[in-house]
Amino acid sequence: MATRPWTVEGPVDLEFDDVTRERNRSELTDPHLKRRFRRKHPLRRGADYDEMVRALDFVWDCPADGSVNVTGFCCATCGRSRAEFL
Ligand SMILES: [Zn+2]
Structure with missing residues (x-):
């Protein structure tokens, strides 16, 4: 999977x-991200x-367009919320 930068533009x-x-x-x-991840997983x-x-659920991938969005923000590309895809 190609990596795309996450966004807070939504x-x-x-x-x-x-x-x-x-x-x-x-x-x-967070520089301690890896340590937190290891504790949980x-x-x-x-x-x-x-x-x-x-x-860790810090980001979500928009199923419609593949944008990577910070959890708590709607999609930066299509403007839809994560809940709309559930
Ligand atoms: Zn989208």
Whole structure:
């Protein structure tokens, strides 16, 4: 799977509160991300950054266009919320 950079350009997703949104955004660049991931998923060794941020639910992939969006924001490309695809 080709890696695409995640984005925070989308509109705010009101299913999430500001605290969750900001936490997800800041944790994407947390230097201790790997340690947090290992604590939660001890068996998934060798996971790369893209796998980790998805497993920790910091980002979501838009099924319609493949945009990678920070959880708490709607899709930057089509503007839909994650819940619309569930
Ligand atoms: Zn989209």
